[in-house]
Amino acid sequence: MTAPSRDRQSLYPALANKIYGNYGGQGPMCQQTLAAIAHAYQEVQTLGPFGGAVKGWIDREVPALRQAIAQELHVAPSTIALTENVTDGCNIALWGLPWESGDRILMSDSEHPGIVAIIQELGQRFGVEVDIYPIQNLATDEEAGNAIAAGLTPRTKLVVLSHIAWNTGAVFPLTQIVDHCHNNGTLVLADAAQTVGMLPLNLPETGVDFYAFTGHKWLCGPAGVGGLYVSPNVELRPTFIGWRSITFTETGAPAGYDTTAKQYEAATSAYPLYVGLRTAIAQHHTWGTAEERYGQICTLSARTWEQLQETSGVHCVHPTPPKSGLISFQVGDRPDDRTSARISRQRHQKIVDTLENKYGILTRTLLNPSCIRICWHYLSTEADSNKFVDALSTLLPTVL
Numbered sequence: 001m002t003a004p005s006r007d008r009q010s011l012y013p014a015l016a017n018k019i020y021g022n023y024g025g026q027g028p029m030c031q032q033t034l035a036a037i038a039h040a041y042q043e044v045q046t047l048g049p050f051g052g053a054v055k056g057w058i059d060r061e062v063p064a065l066r067q068a069i070a071q072e073l074h075v076a077p078s079t080i081a082l083t084e085n086v087t088d089g090c091n092i093a094l095w096g097l098p099w100e101s102g103d104r105i106l107m108s109d110s111e112h113p114g115i116v117a118i119i120q121e122l123g124q125r126f127g128v129e130v131d132i133y134p135i136q137n138l139a140t141d142e143e144a145g146n147a148i149a150a151g152l153t154p155r156t157k158l159v160v161l162s163h164i165a166w167n168t169g170a171v172f173p174l175t176q177i178v179d180h181c182h183n184n185g186t187l188v189l190a191d192a193a194q195t196v197g198m199l200p201l202n203l204p205e206t207g208v209d210f211y212a213f214t215g216h217k218w219l220c221g222p223a224g225v226g227g228l229y230v231s232p233n234v235e236l237r238p239t240f241i242g243w244r245s246i247t248f249t250e251t252g253a254p255a256g257y258d259t260t261a262k263q264y265e266a267a268t269s270a271y272p273l274y275v276g277l278r279t280a281i282a283q284h285h286t287w288g289t290a291e292e293r294y295g296q297i298c299t300l301s302a303r304t305w306e307q308l309q310e311t312s313g314v315h316c317v318h319p320t321p322p323k324s325g326l327i328s329f330q331v332g333d334r335p336d337d338r339t340s341a342r343i344s345r346q347r348h349q350k351i352v353d354t355l356e357n358k359y360g361i362l363t364r365t366l367l368n369p370s371c372i373r374i375c376w377h378y379l380s381t382e383a384d385s386n387k388f389v390d391a392l393s394t395l396l397p398t399v400l
């Protein structure tokens with residue numbers, strides 16, 4: 001099945017008046033998701049907002065979302081903790097491990113600064129050493145396995161890796177990497193910000209220990225709901241603790257932690273957003289199988305990558321068409337010294353601003369490496385790609 005020719009522009013308000021290329025930042029919500037959220041807020045207010053009826057509603061909605069997410073990842077619902085976003089999930093995994101002074105974390109040179117900041121703080125508080133393995137300039141994504149294996153030491157307790165790099169669009173061989181790490185007694189935390197909703201996923205097949213994701217990017221759900229998969233084979237203490245994490249004695253005192261991944265959830269959430277994410281996931285399935293949707297994303301990315309390669313003054317960051325929806329490129333000289341890096345950043349920002357203000361095309365700049373990123377989803381079309389490349393070619397002479 002290929003994507004049905006549905007009217008994306010009336011289904012997704014964000015697609016009505018622009019070419020949207022920032023799925024890696026946030027996906028657009030469709031009318032059904034927006035309506036489901038509004039309806040859920042109405043229902044909660046009509047029933048409560050606090051009382052027996054609402055409790056019953058919450059007791060149905062929370063497991064329903066957990067189940068829907070678990071199905072996407074082919075895992076048991078008991079392994080999924082509901083969070084607010086990717087960074088929450090990474091915090092839970094990173095702070096919940098029993099760190100000792102001298103332990104080491106091995107992370108790539110392409111991790112998101114928010115996650116790097118957590119790792120730096122862990123290093124300072126617990127005397128954990130941080131090693132960095134280079135993956136930004138690999139000739140092939142598969143080489144990441146060797147780069148990581150070469151960086152492992154007997155004290156490496158955890159490897160932190162984005163399953164898809166947010167800056168280059170590279171897709172790393174997670175199963176092979178986990179194998180290398182487990183052979184060394186090292187756990188793996190995958191930052192899955194850019195994979196859930198894009199890649200067909202079967203987490204148990206990868207053996208990954210922790211997989212932190214969000215619903216608001218490629219799944220096109222609301223901002224504010226994400227999740228963390230915790231493998232049943234690992235031990236992790238809860239990081240954020242509250243009434244959702246625990247069981248109770250008869251007199252209402254804490255009796256211990258929930259035995260499932262619910263122990264990593266803390267307290268009250270914006271539950272109507274859960275309905276939104278569940279609706280977004282259901283809508284996602286109406287656009288084809290996971291393999292079909294991913295295939296469409298790769299086909300369109302490859303097309304744009306090739307068009308950009310042929311555009312004078314443009315260098316694609318990934319050496320081959322990325323096997324993901326993220327295409328990053330640099331304009332002009334490569335930023336290989338401090339001065340040219342500053343000029344390159346300014347030039348990229350000017351292009352992004354012009355694309356948005358003059359052509360209604362939304363992209364973003366990244367700083368490491370300095371580049372512009374456009375993302376294609378299965379909702380994106382060849383016409384979007386053509387218009388983007390045409391607009392870029394037209395405006396390039398004004399910035400070069």
Ligand SMILES: Cc1ncc(COP(=O)(O)O)c(C=O)c1O
Nearest residue numbers: 085086087112162166191193214
């Ligand atoms: C690789 C990666 N990690 C983490 C984040 C932060 O995501 P969130 O705001 O859901 O925590 C992003 C956001 O773009 C990202 O691309």
